[in-house]
Amino acid sequence: MPHSIIFDMDGTLFQTEKILEVSLVETFNYLRDSDEWKEETPLQKYKEIMGVPLPTVWKNLLPHHSEEIREQANVYFLEKLILNIQKGKGALYPQVEEVLETLHKEGYSLYIASNGLVDYLQAIVEYYHLDRWVTETFSIEQIDSLDKADLVAYIQEKYDFKQGAVVGDRLSDIQAAEKNGLTSIGCRFDFAQETELAEADHVIDDFSSLNEVIRVIEKLHA
Structure with a gap:
């Protein structure tokens, strides 16, 4: 699966x-x-x-x-x-659309879990049509504790899965993965901090590297 x-x-x-x-x-x-x-x-x-x-x-x-x-x-x-x-002043990172499309075609279930608010996230999803590949987008607003780990747990419970990965640039993403038995993939992008990335299971320097890391994780859990 x-x-x-x-x-x-x-x-x-x-x-x-x-x-x-x-x-x-x-x-x-x-x-x-x-x-x-x-x-x-x-x-x-x-x-x-x-x-x-x-x-x-x-x-x-x-x-x-x-x-x-x-x-x-x-x-x-x-x-x-x-x-x-x-107004189109923002942008996705390079290769995001290509990688999401590939993962989606290969049968991966993709979700977004963000500390952003619902309306803000919806604006991004709608502008870039991310729902072509992403099953559902979740906001921290949906969790009383405002804890990313609890938000990830909520997604796991709703979609009934125990294996998988959390991809993010900050410690809250890495800890959310660890607390919920998932693999953490840190992104060394704009806001990342090396002390936080040091706690991730894997680290990528650009989005195009994600497919290779996912393959490695799959082999480890085969």
């Missing part, structure tokens, strides 16, 4: 970097216009924490602001992200 593969979205399938800066700058300009921010846009700080749920993002970026202001910033940021996706 073909294994299942769960992909992270940001920094794994989707080059978030291409829409991140412009959307974040627009959001902090909005905060400046509201007299809620006077410093530079904390782009580097956001890059360092990429991959955590958005409520955690805004607690880090706006540590001295109220929950109301954080929520306003979150809503505005999400709107700008989606608009920039729909």
Whole structure:
């Protein structure tokens, strides 16, 4: 029976970097216009924490602001992200479409599990027609704990599989695989950190390498 593969979205399938800066700058300009921010846009700080749920993002970026202001910033940021996706300012990583198509044709079950919000993920899926190959896309919003490991467990339970892999660029993806008995494949892409990748079972430097790694995993579990 073909294994299942769960992909992270940001920094794994989707080059978030291409829409991140412009959307974040627009959001902090909005905060400046509201007299809620006077410093530079904390782009580097956001890059360092990429991959955590958005409520955690805004607690880090706006540590001295109220929950109301954080929520306003979150809503505005999400709107700008989606608009920039729909304008075609983002991009999938090279070879993503080709690799997903190949895996799908070979009978692998493909899923997306992301810390992104539902509307944001849906915008990416719709713009790039990822549902041609991906069975279902899951958001951290669907899990009360906001824990990627619990989200992966939810996917396993829904689709009834115990073997497979989690492909992602951050520690949350690697730990989600480990906690659920799956193989972790780390992506050495834009937001990846070497200390986190060191905990992965396998690491790829580009998406085209994924097919070969999947073959290796299949042989190990044959």
